[in-house]
Amino acid sequence: MMNKTFEPKEFENKLYQKWTKGGYFTPEIDKEKTPFTIVIPPPNITGQLHMGHALNNTLQDIVIRFKRMDGFATLWLPGTDHASIATELKIVEQLQAEGLSKAKVGRESFLERAFLWKEKYGGRIVEQLKRLGSSCDWTKEAFTMDEKCSKAVREVFVSLYEKGLIYRGYRMTNWCTSCGTAISDAEIEYDEKPSFLWHIKYPYTDGSGYMVVATTRPETILGDTAVAVNPDDQRYISVVGKTMLLPIINKEIPVIADHYVELGFGTGAVKITPAHDPNDFEVGERHNLEIVTVIDENGIMNENAAKYKGMTVLECRKAVVDDLKELGLIEKIEPHTHNVGECYRCKTAIEPRPCEQWFVKIESLAKPAIDVVRKGETKFIPQRFEKTYFNWMENIKDWCISRQLWWGHRIPCWYCDKCGEMIVSRTDPDYCPKCQNDKLRQDEDVLDTWFSSALWPFSTLGYPDKTKELEYFYPTSLLVTAYDIIFFWVARMIFSGIEHMGKTPFPEVLIHGIVRDEKGRKMSKSLGNGVDPLILIDKYGADSLRFSLTTGVAPGGDIRFSEDKMESSRNFMNKLWNASRYVIMNLEGKDVPPLDRDNLTNADKWILTKLQITIEEVRKNLEKYEFGLSLAKLYDFIWNDYCDWFIELTKPMLYSQDHSVKLRALSVLKFVLINILKLMHPFVPFITEEIWQNLNISPTIMLESYPKYDKTLVDLDAFDSFEAIKEIIVKIRNIRAEMNVPPTRKCRLFVKTANVDAIKNARVYIEKLVQVLEINFVSDKEQAGNKVCQAVTASAEIYIPLGELVDFEKEKARINKEIEKVTAEIKRSQSMLNNAGFVAKAPKKLVDSEREKLEKHTALLDKLNLQLKDFD
RNA sequence: GGGAGCAUAGCUCAGCUGGGAGAGCGCUUGCCUUACAAGCAAGAUGUCAUAGGUUCAAGCCCUAUUGUUCCCACCA
Numbered sequence: 001m002m003n004k005t006f007e008p009k010e011f012e013n014k015l016y017q018k019w020t021k022g023g024y025f026t027p028e029i030d031k032e033k034t035p036f037t038i039v040i041p042p043p044n045i046t047g048q049l050h051m052g053h054a055l056n057n058t059l060q061d062i063v064i065r066f067k068r069m070d071g072f073a074t075l076w077l078p079g080t081d082h083a084s085i086a087t088e089l090k091i092v093e094q095l096q097a098e099g100l101s102k103a104k105v106g107r108e109s110f111l112e113r114a115f116l117w118k119e120k121y122g123g124r125i126v127e128q129l130k131r132l133g134s135s136c137d138w139t140k141e142a143f144t145m146d147e148k149c150s151k152a153v154r155e156v157f158v159s160l161y162e163k164g165l166i167y168r169g170y171r172m173t174n175w176c177t178s179c180g181t182a183i184s185d186a187e188i189e190y191d192e193k194p195s196f197l198w199h200i201k202y203p204y205t206d207g208s209g210y211m212v213v214a215t216t217r218p219e220t221i222l223g224d225t226a227v228a229v230n231p232d233d234q235r236y237i238s239v240v241g242k243t244m245l246l247p248i249i250n251k252e253i254p255v256i257a258d259h260y261v262e263l264g265f266g267t268g269a270v271k272i273t274p275a276h277d278p279n280d281f282e283v284g285e286r287h288n289l290e291i292v293t294v295i296d297e298n299g300i301m302n303e304n305a306a307k308y309k310g311m312t313v314l315e316c317r318k319a320v321v322d323d324l325k326e327l328g329l330i331e332k333i334e335p336h337t338h339n340v341g342e343c344y345r346c347k348t349a350i351e352p353r354p355c356e357q358w359f360v361k362i363e364s365l366a367k368p369a370i371d372v373v374r375k376g377e378t379k380f381i382p383q384r385f386e387k388t389y390f391n392w393m394e395n396i397k398d399w400c401i402s403r404q405l406w407w408g409h410r411i412p413c414w415y416c417d418k419c420g421e422m423i424v425s426r427t428d429p430d431y432c433p434k435c436q437n438d439k440l441r442q443d444e445d446v447l448d449t450w451f452s453s454a455l456w457p458f459s460t461l462g463y464p465d466k467t468k469e470l471e472y473f474y475p476t477s478l479l480v481t482a483y484d485i486i487f488f489w490v491a492r493m494i495f496s497g498i499e500h501m502g503k504t505p506f507p508e509v510l511i512h513g514i515v516r517d518e519k520g521r522k523m524s525k526s527l528g529n530g531v532d533p534l535i536l537i538d539k540y541g542a543d544s545l546r547f548s549l550t551t552g553v554a555p556g557g558d559i560r561f562s563e564d565k566m567e568s569s570r571n572f573m574n575k576l577w578n579a580s581r582y583v584i585m586n587l588e589g590k591d592v593p594p595l596d597r598d599n600l601t602n603a604d605k606w607i608l609t610k611l612q613i614t615i616e617e618v619r620k621n622l623e624k625y626e627f628g629l630s631l632a633k634l635y636d637f638i639w640n641d642y643c644d645w646f647i648e649l650t651k652p653m654l655y656s657q658d659h660s661v662k663l664r665a666l667s668v669l670k671f672v673l674i675n676i677l678k679l680m681h682p683f684v685p686f687i688t689e690e691i692w693q694n695l696n697i698s699p700t701i702m703l704e705s706y707p708k709y710d711k712t713l714v715d716l717d718a719f720d721s722f723e724a725i726k727e728i729i730v731k732i733r734n735i736r737a738e739m740n741v742p743p744t745r746k747c748r749l750f751v752k753t754a755n756v757d758a759i760k761n762a763r764v765y766i767e768k769l770v771q772v773l774e775i776n777f778v779s780d781k782e783q784a785g786n787k788v789c790q791a792v793t794a795s796a797e798i799y800i801p802l803g804e805l806v807d808f809e810k811e812k813a814r815i816n817k818e819i820e821k822v823t824a825e826i827k828r829s830q831s832m833l834n835n836a837g838f839v840a841k842a843p844k845k846l847v848d849s850e851r852e853k854l855e856k857h858t859a860l861l862d863k864l865n866l867q868l869k870d871f872d
Numbered sequence: 873g874g875g876a877g878c879a880u881a882g883c884u885c886a887g888c889u890g891g892g893a894g895a896g897c898g899c900u901u902g903c904c905u906u907a908c909a910a911g912c913a914a915g916a917u918g919u920c921a922u923a924g925g926u927u928c929a930a931g932c933c934c935u936a937u938u939g940u941u942c943c944c945a946c947c948a
Binding site for chain 1: 874875876877878883884885886887888891892894895896897898901902903905907908910911912913914915927928929941942943944945946947948
């Protein structure tokens with residue numbers, strides 16, 4: 001017995017277990033079948049399921065379930081990411097709570113803790129993905145630091161190194177003082193912050209006055225090694241080459257000329273701090289300037305900062321400004337907003353800092369990655385995201401891949417301190433190949449997390465080993481991800497796939513938006529406006545959540561979350577549930593035959609035709625990843641056509657004494673229901689499976705085949721003819737509502753029509769759906785008596801005697817309204833047909849149909865006018 | 873500075889290759905009609921941001937403008 005309402009809690013977990021136990025998520029390598037593969041964007045082991053995951057995984061699951069039902073050998077490969085920085089921060093926190101530190105416990109014990117942490121918490125997000133209904137092949141679950149993926153990372157690192165595409169160098173890097181590591185350009189977020197522009201006087205050493213220099217970072221004065229002006233700046237031509245006295249620390253620095261300085265901005269003079277600004281670093285290189293570091297890796301002023309040593313950057317800024325004021329060297333202080341670079345993990349301001357790091361040389365990797373997208377070998381959907389991709393790829397700089405962390409893939413490079421040899425190797429070396437020294441020192445650093453995620457589409461399938469999985473499932477078929485991760489991940493997977501596998505990793509990338517709160521703001525921890533999908537699943541069910549996230553959504557667009565939408569999704573689930581329950585209740589105990597195509601009523605043909613049209617639309621849109629459009633068609637078909645019309649239409653049949661009538665109606669109800677469930681399954685897997693179980697057809701709906709358009713079930717004439725009946729029913733309902741006829745009151749119906757048979761055939765529906773006592777066919781209105789309400793459809797004139805209920809004023813108003821509508825239609829058609837250009841140039845089909853409409857509406861208008869005349 | 877998106881009913885948003893403006897929620901009216909009140913029936917509601925242009929025909933294509941959101945770069 002099915003519950004009266006949709007209670008998802010009662011079956012979701014049970015069904016998920018059934019699916020996994022059945023092994024339904026694991027594809028077989030079958031040469032007869034076409035593979036279809038998606039690799040999951042691996043969530044961080046530190047992560048908890050948020051709305052972004054919910055959306056991302058719902059979309060993947062829809063495609064995967066659709067393809068699986070459609071006959072592909074379908075693999076959705078899941079896994080998690082070790083999330084180097086994020087996890088390391090967690091472990092550091094854990095240590096702090098215990099009064100420990102990284103230094104105290106040491107590397108080995110730190111890693112032990114991290115792996116333990118992964119064991120304990122890394123599985124949370126996986127369990128949460130399951131609650132969504134994700135049909136991932138868990139037997140292939142991967143982890144970016146498992147043996148398989150680590151082997152791939154090692155292979156790729158060494159091979160890139162051997163090709164000269166990985167190098168070590170002393171470069172300006174983005175340094176996070178809080179995480180204590182270098183990060184890549186992509187990992188910086190810019191935030192506009194109000195600050196000041198300090199105008200500082202730098203006196204010339206020859207006593208000939210001073211020059212005013214503007215800066216946003218006065219504390220870096222201590223590391224200045226020059227002041228630069230534009231060589232074309234007339235104001236400063238004479239001072240280039242002079243020296244000036246650096247305020248406070250009274251060091252002599254030169255005035256240099258460099259085109260880096262923009263004419264017309266600020267004072268035209270820029271202080272140069274090669275150690276703490278990337279642009280200044282470059283200027284410094286060009287002019288051979290000394291690099292004076294004044295800020296250390298913890299963001300603290302160092303010994304070069306003289307008396308400011310030990311202060312934080314901000315403390316020092318204040319102190320320096322105060323001192324300069326005292327010296328009378330501040331000319332003015334202007335408010336100034338500027339973008340501050342922050343670490344995307346911990347939001348700490350980035351300190352640019354020159355140091356020794358590992359880099360991937362990007363140019364030769366980027367070029368073919370741009371080409372595959374240009375040639376359409378990898379397509380972005382929607383296509384506009386290709387612009388974003390090109391823009392980034394074409395301006396990409398070398399990728400800093402080393403991180404001064406412990407949790408991650410340790411760089412496979414060893415140093416021989418005896419002879420200075422550097423060994424990069426696929427296997428751990430025991431001794432130096434050059435000097436035989438056996439005391440080698442491995443590089444302390446680990447790799448950027450994204451280095452391993454970049455290999456995900458093939459590392460998870462066994463690369464570098466030539467496994468049968470890799471051969472069968474690579475390249476993958478589709479990647480589904482949000483637009484905010486195109487740079488971090490998608491771009492790097494594309495160039496990695498091409499470089500190491502010789503093929504782009506996926507022909508299509510489906511980009512979706514992000515989920516925002518009710519007010520359209522990004523959901524974030526700091527705002528506390530995040531909505532927990534697990535709570536929503538508890539409250540409304542996973543299917544309602546999935547439905548909410550995919551309906552009414554255009555590809556690539558952001559989604560504004562609202563609980564109202566959750567409710568209406570849940571209501572739709574309840575509708576589907578109850579319609580199914582009704583049909584199943586009626587099926588019980590009866591041996592319902594399969595659909596008999598030779599024994600169908602017009603109403604049957606109508607719903608079957610509409611079903612086929614729906615199947616075609618749903619499929620078409622699924623192929624284009626237009627899930628919102630697919631669902632709109634399904635929603636409309638299920639609620640409006642199947643429930644509101646067809647189920648109601650079949651009620652008199654189900655109550656019929658004639659058993660064969662009953663069985664025929666049931667066979668159609670069942671046939672359509674089965675198709676509805678299959679069509680809906682990829683979107684809302686739990687409810688469809690639960691209903692399926694109640695139908696007792698096969699062990700699972702998951703492995704049924706997805707409905708295909710069947711033109712033998714399309715009968716457009718029957719469809720149109722039944723639409724005409726619906727029109728009559730709606731008109732009668734309208735009259736009854738306008739005249740406030742009590743719902744229980746049955747009335748007589750007089751019909752004037754050229755098509756008596758069609759209405760006779762539909763008599764049973766009309767009687768049931770609009771409380772009609774009997775239908776009389778007349779050739780003249782008079783035969784219906786007086787005190788009648790009347791209506792006109794394209795196929796019939798309708799008269800309903802309502803006696804005292806007829807309100808002639810209302811009736812008149814109602815008919816006038818109809819006349820208005822029809823007149824407007826006539827006008828529209830006429831103006832189009834009167835347009836010579838339209839008749840000459842528009843497709844003939846269109847012109848013809850416009851003529852037909854004009855004819856039809858003119859006839860209607862005549863009848864309406866006649867009806868109106870009666871009131872005079 | 874460069875680029876992209878969005879602007880459609882009170883709200884949230886669909887609208888496919890140009891060919892009669894749609895949905896959900898909300899609102900009005902009447903209904904517990906034995907699948908469903910998480911429901912049924914009947915309704916009301918739009919200068920499709922503005923101004924031009926292309927076309928027989930524009931919410932859709934082109935140009936400009938305004939407002940708005942985002943991404944990239946980053947000038948001290």
